[in-house]
Amino acid sequence: MSRELQINAAQLKSAMQMAGYTLFSEGDYNLNLIGIRSADIHNDGFNDRFCVLFSVAGHECLLQFPCTTDPGTYYRENPLNVDGSAIVKPDQYPGLWQLGQHQGKYLALVQRGEITVYRDADGDDQLDTDGIEQSGYFGINCHRASKTGIAKQVERFSAGCQVIPNLWDYNVLLSLCERAAAEYGNSFTYTLLTEQEYRAGGKT
Structure with a gap:
């Protein structure tokens, strides 16, 4: 994510509307979970954003956390799937996740609906989205990186999942999801x- 890019609720909502996506606005803690993918296709850091947009008692709230929406360099160069590493295609995925166990180890948002991914099969460190597309159930979860503190590099923390490096940010997200699920x-x-889609939301 470009250093100068600052996420604000008005521009985020505008970008969502321009793309024709649903925004949840009725009721308290009706969460909009939104990832923004950086235009940098080589980075192995947590250079994307994970946004949580919602209202409480008529007041709009926007939380944003560093994250990765991409597989780390390790899995770009060493894909788990013979067709290539999974890169989530920008889109809206209704009912994609539910609270559950990531790999049976800890609480996370786990895939329960279909998702579409690009398959990057050339084995270099660059994110490539011009390969084949596949839709289905690939275990694309939203989970944390390190179980302590803050991870600096994606490395093996993501083979395609949406991953949050800061444990405290992650715990805030889960608390909000538990409140919303109730x-x-x-x-x-x-x-x-994409970063480009977000930026376009500021030009209306």
Whole structure:
């Protein structure tokens, strides 16, 4: 993510609307979970953004955390799948996640609906989105990186999942999801925007 890019709620909502995506606005803690993918296609850091947009008692709230929406360099160069590493295609995925166990180890947002990924099969460190597309169930979860502190590099923390490096940020996200699940059910829509789509939202 470009250093100068600052996420604000008005521009984020505008970008979502321009893309034709649903925004949840009725009720408290009705969460919009939105990833923004950086234009940098070589970076192995947590240079993307994970945004949580919602309202409480009529007041709009926007939380944003560093994250990765991409597989780390290790899995770009060493794909787990014979077709290539999984890169989530920007889109809105209704009911994609539910609260559950990531690999049976700890609480996370785990895939329960179909998602579309690009397959990057050339084995270099660059993110390539011009390969084949596949839709289905690939275990694309939202989970943390290190179980302590803050991870600096993606490395093996993501083979395609959406991953948050800061444990405290992650715990805040899960707390919000638990609150939302109690009110609206254990189902969460995820929207992935590109940096270009977000920037376009500021030009209306």
